[in-house]
Amino acid sequence: MRKLLFGKSLGSVESFLTIMPQIFVFLIMFQLVFMQFNLMRDTHLSQGELANTAIAGGSGQYSRYQLLGGGSVLLLENRKLIPKFIDFINPNSRRVIAIAVDEDESN
Protein backbone atom coordinates (compact mmCIF):
# COMPACT_ATOMS: atom_id res chain seq x y z
CA MET A 1 0.00 0.00 0.00
CA ARG A 2 2.79 2.36 0.97
CA LYS A 3 4.63 1.54 -2.21
CA LEU A 4 1.57 2.41 -4.21
CA LEU A 5 1.07 5.71 -2.40
CA PHE A 6 4.67 6.85 -2.66
CA GLY A 7 5.19 5.47 -6.16
CA LYS A 8 5.66 7.98 -8.91
CA SER A 9 3.11 8.01 -11.68
CA LEU A 10 2.93 10.04 -14.83
CA GLY A 11 -0.04 12.24 -15.59
CA SER A 12 -1.01 14.29 -18.57
CA VAL A 13 -2.15 17.87 -18.95
CA GLU A 14 -5.00 16.68 -21.18
CA SER A 15 -6.47 14.47 -18.50
CA PHE A 16 -6.23 17.30 -15.98
CA LEU A 17 -7.93 19.71 -18.35
CA THR A 18 -10.69 17.16 -18.95
CA ILE A 19 -11.27 16.19 -15.37
CA MET A 20 -11.33 19.71 -13.88
CA PRO A 21 -14.47 20.91 -15.74
CA GLN A 22 -16.10 17.55 -15.05
CA ILE A 23 -15.52 17.97 -11.33
CA PHE A 24 -16.91 21.50 -11.54
CA VAL A 25 -20.08 20.27 -13.27
CA PHE A 26 -20.40 17.48 -10.72
CA LEU A 27 -20.11 19.97 -7.84
CA ILE A 28 -22.79 22.18 -9.40
CA MET A 29 -25.08 19.15 -9.59
CA PHE A 30 -24.35 18.24 -6.01
CA GLN A 31 -25.06 21.83 -4.99
CA LEU A 32 -28.39 21.78 -6.82
CA VAL A 33 -29.44 18.64 -4.95
CA PHE A 34 -28.38 20.22 -1.66
CA MET A 35 -30.24 23.47 -2.39
CA GLN A 36 -33.33 21.57 -3.50
CA PHE A 37 -33.33 19.55 -0.29
CA ASN A 38 -32.98 22.71 1.81
CA LEU A 39 -35.77 24.50 -0.02
CA MET A 40 -38.17 21.56 0.32
CA ARG A 41 -37.31 21.17 4.01
CA ASP A 42 -37.90 24.88 4.69
CA THR A 43 -41.18 24.87 2.74
CA HIS A 44 -42.57 21.89 4.66
CA LEU A 45 -41.37 23.11 8.06
CA SER A 46 -42.79 26.61 7.50
CA GLN A 47 -46.11 25.15 6.35
CA GLY A 48 -46.23 22.89 9.41
CA GLU A 49 -45.50 25.76 11.78
CA LEU A 50 -48.12 28.00 10.19
CA ALA A 51 -50.76 25.24 10.25
CA ASN A 52 -49.96 24.69 13.92
CA THR A 53 -50.34 28.42 14.59
CA ALA A 54 -53.69 28.43 12.76
CA ILE A 55 -54.97 25.59 14.97
CA ALA A 56 -53.43 26.27 18.36
CA GLY A 57 -52.62 29.97 18.12
CA GLY A 58 -49.33 31.72 18.60
CA SER A 59 -47.22 34.43 17.13
CA GLY A 60 -44.94 34.57 14.14
CA GLN A 61 -43.88 36.60 11.14
CA TYR A 62 -47.03 35.84 9.20
CA SER A 63 -49.60 38.30 7.86
CA ARG A 64 -53.26 37.86 8.73
CA TYR A 65 -55.96 38.56 6.15
CA GLN A 66 -59.68 38.57 6.96
CA LEU A 67 -61.78 35.96 5.17
CA LEU A 68 -65.25 36.80 3.91
CA GLY A 69 -67.81 35.70 6.47
CA GLY A 70 -65.35 35.23 9.34
CA GLY A 71 -62.06 33.60 10.04
CA SER A 72 -58.78 34.59 8.50
CA VAL A 73 -55.96 33.46 6.27
CA LEU A 74 -52.43 33.34 7.61
CA LEU A 75 -49.79 34.02 5.00
CA LEU A 76 -46.12 33.54 5.64
CA GLU A 77 -43.63 34.92 3.17
CA ASN A 78 -40.12 34.24 4.25
CA ARG A 79 -36.91 34.96 2.37
CA LYS A 80 -34.22 32.54 3.44
CA LEU A 81 -30.55 32.24 2.65
CA ILE A 82 -29.45 28.90 1.30
CA PRO A 83 -25.83 27.87 1.84
CA LYS A 84 -23.84 26.74 -1.17
CA PHE A 85 -20.80 24.57 -1.80
CA ILE A 86 -19.42 26.78 -4.51
CA ASP A 87 -19.29 30.55 -4.14
CA PHE A 88 -19.67 30.67 -0.37
CA ILE A 89 -19.40 34.47 -0.26
CA ASN A 90 -22.75 35.17 -1.91
CA PRO A 91 -25.41 32.89 -0.42
CA ASN A 92 -28.42 32.29 -2.62
CA SER A 93 -31.77 33.50 -1.30
CA ARG A 94 -35.05 31.67 -1.89
CA ARG A 95 -38.57 32.64 -0.96
CA VAL A 96 -40.65 30.26 1.12
CA ILE A 97 -44.43 30.78 1.10
CA ALA A 98 -46.87 29.10 3.46
CA ILE A 99 -50.63 29.57 3.79
CA ALA A 100 -53.19 28.34 6.31
CA VAL A 101 -56.85 29.03 7.10
CA ASP A 102 -57.55 30.07 10.68
CA GLU A 103 -61.18 29.48 11.58
CA ASP A 104 -60.92 31.01 15.03
CA GLU A 105 -59.59 34.56 14.95
CA SER A 106 -59.31 34.74 18.73
CA ASN A 107 -56.24 32.45 18.57
Add this chain to the structure above:
Amino acid sequence: MRVIKYLRQANSGSAIAEFLIFTLPFFTVFLLLITTIQSKSLAVAESKNLARQSVRAFVTSPDDQLASLRAFQVINLYKSTLSPQSLINRPIELSITCLNYPCFSRGNQVTATIKVGSSVMASATEFVDLWR
Protein backbone atom coordinates in the same frame (compact mmCIF):
# COMPACT_ATOMS: atom_id res chain seq x y z
CA MET B 1 -19.71 -11.41 -40.60
CA ARG B 2 -17.96 -8.27 -41.73
CA VAL B 3 -19.65 -6.29 -39.01
CA ILE B 4 -18.67 -8.83 -36.36
CA LYS B 5 -15.11 -8.80 -37.57
CA TYR B 6 -15.07 -5.02 -37.47
CA LEU B 7 -16.49 -4.97 -33.97
CA ARG B 8 -14.01 -7.55 -32.68
CA GLN B 9 -11.05 -5.61 -33.99
CA ALA B 10 -8.76 -4.23 -31.30
CA ASN B 11 -8.41 -0.48 -31.42
CA SER B 12 -6.26 1.75 -29.32
CA GLY B 13 -8.43 4.35 -27.65
CA SER B 14 -8.08 7.23 -25.30
CA ALA B 15 -9.40 6.83 -21.78
CA ILE B 16 -9.91 10.58 -21.50
CA ALA B 17 -12.07 10.73 -24.62
CA GLU B 18 -14.14 7.73 -23.46
CA PHE B 19 -14.59 9.26 -20.02
CA LEU B 20 -15.70 12.52 -21.57
CA ILE B 21 -18.11 10.84 -23.97
CA PHE B 22 -19.73 8.94 -21.11
CA THR B 23 -19.89 11.69 -18.49
CA LEU B 24 -20.92 14.76 -20.46
CA PRO B 25 -24.32 13.45 -21.64
CA PHE B 26 -24.83 11.75 -18.28
CA PHE B 27 -24.20 14.95 -16.32
CA THR B 28 -26.32 17.05 -18.67
CA VAL B 29 -29.29 14.69 -18.37
CA PHE B 30 -28.81 14.49 -14.61
CA LEU B 31 -28.83 18.29 -14.32
CA LEU B 32 -32.08 18.49 -16.26
CA LEU B 33 -33.54 15.72 -14.10
CA ILE B 34 -32.67 17.52 -10.87
CA THR B 35 -34.28 20.78 -11.94
CA THR B 36 -37.39 18.97 -13.21
CA ILE B 37 -37.76 17.01 -9.96
CA GLN B 38 -37.39 20.19 -7.93
CA SER B 39 -40.05 22.13 -9.81
CA LYS B 40 -42.41 19.11 -9.79
CA SER B 41 -42.03 18.42 -6.08
CA LEU B 42 -42.61 22.08 -5.23
CA ALA B 43 -45.71 22.18 -7.43
CA VAL B 44 -47.06 18.99 -5.81
CA ALA B 45 -46.53 20.33 -2.27
CA GLU B 46 -48.04 23.67 -3.24
CA SER B 47 -51.12 22.18 -4.90
CA LYS B 48 -51.83 19.73 -2.06
CA ASN B 49 -51.68 22.47 0.54
CA LEU B 50 -53.77 24.91 -1.50
CA ALA B 51 -56.43 22.25 -2.05
CA ARG B 52 -56.59 21.52 1.70
CA GLN B 53 -56.79 25.20 2.68
CA SER B 54 -59.36 26.18 0.06
CA VAL B 55 -61.70 23.30 0.88
CA ARG B 56 -61.34 24.20 4.58
CA ALA B 57 -62.33 27.80 3.79
CA PHE B 58 -65.29 26.48 1.77
CA VAL B 59 -66.78 24.15 4.40
CA THR B 60 -66.33 26.63 7.27
CA SER B 61 -68.31 29.33 5.47
CA PRO B 62 -71.27 30.77 7.41
CA ASP B 63 -73.56 30.60 4.37
CA ASP B 64 -73.97 29.28 0.83
CA GLN B 65 -73.18 32.53 -1.01
CA LEU B 66 -69.82 33.08 0.63
CA ALA B 67 -68.52 29.50 0.42
CA SER B 68 -67.02 29.66 -3.08
CA LEU B 69 -65.85 33.23 -2.60
CA ARG B 70 -63.92 32.18 0.50
CA ALA B 71 -62.22 29.33 -1.32
CA PHE B 72 -61.21 31.59 -4.20
CA GLN B 73 -60.09 34.26 -1.76
CA VAL B 74 -57.51 31.83 -0.34
CA ILE B 75 -56.17 31.08 -3.81
CA ASN B 76 -56.06 34.77 -4.76
CA LEU B 77 -54.18 35.63 -1.58
CA TYR B 78 -51.62 32.96 -2.38
CA LYS B 79 -51.36 34.13 -5.99
CA SER B 80 -50.71 37.70 -4.81
CA THR B 81 -47.39 36.56 -3.34
CA LEU B 82 -46.16 35.03 -6.60
CA SER B 83 -44.27 36.90 -9.28
CA PRO B 84 -46.02 37.67 -12.63
CA GLN B 85 -43.56 35.37 -14.39
CA SER B 86 -44.36 32.53 -12.00
CA LEU B 87 -48.09 33.07 -12.52
CA ILE B 88 -47.64 32.80 -16.29
CA ASN B 89 -45.40 29.74 -16.11
CA ARG B 90 -47.45 27.89 -13.50
CA PRO B 91 -51.06 29.12 -13.50
CA ILE B 92 -53.08 27.96 -10.48
CA GLU B 93 -56.67 26.90 -11.10
CA LEU B 94 -59.26 25.91 -8.50
CA SER B 95 -62.40 23.88 -9.14
CA ILE B 96 -64.91 22.77 -6.53
CA THR B 97 -67.12 19.72 -6.93
CA CYS B 98 -69.71 18.33 -4.55
CA LEU B 99 -71.34 14.94 -4.09
CA ASN B 100 -74.83 16.47 -3.95
CA TYR B 101 -76.22 19.82 -5.00
CA PRO B 102 -76.77 22.39 -3.54
CA CYS B 103 -73.16 22.16 -2.50
CA PHE B 104 -73.39 23.81 0.86
CA SER B 105 -75.78 21.39 2.57
CA ARG B 106 -75.38 19.44 5.81
CA GLY B 107 -73.00 16.47 5.60
CA ASN B 108 -72.27 17.05 1.93
CA GLN B 109 -68.91 15.94 0.56
CA VAL B 110 -66.94 18.80 -1.02
CA THR B 111 -63.80 18.30 -3.09
CA ALA B 112 -61.41 21.07 -4.09
CA THR B 113 -59.11 20.34 -7.01
CA ILE B 114 -56.06 22.47 -7.65
CA LYS B 115 -54.24 22.40 -10.95
CA VAL B 116 -50.76 23.92 -11.03
CA GLY B 117 -49.37 24.34 -14.50
CA SER B 118 -50.33 21.76 -17.07
CA SER B 119 -49.57 18.49 -15.29
CA VAL B 120 -49.67 18.81 -11.49
CA MET B 121 -53.05 18.23 -9.89
CA ALA B 122 -54.11 17.67 -6.27
CA SER B 123 -57.43 17.44 -4.51
CA ALA B 124 -58.70 17.54 -0.95
CA THR B 125 -62.08 16.45 0.38
CA GLU B 126 -64.02 17.60 3.43
CA PHE B 127 -67.58 17.40 4.70
CA VAL B 128 -69.93 20.26 5.52
CA ASP B 129 -70.76 20.28 9.22
CA LEU B 130 -73.83 18.15 10.11
CA TRP B 131 -74.94 20.56 12.84
CA ARG B 132 -74.80 23.65 10.71
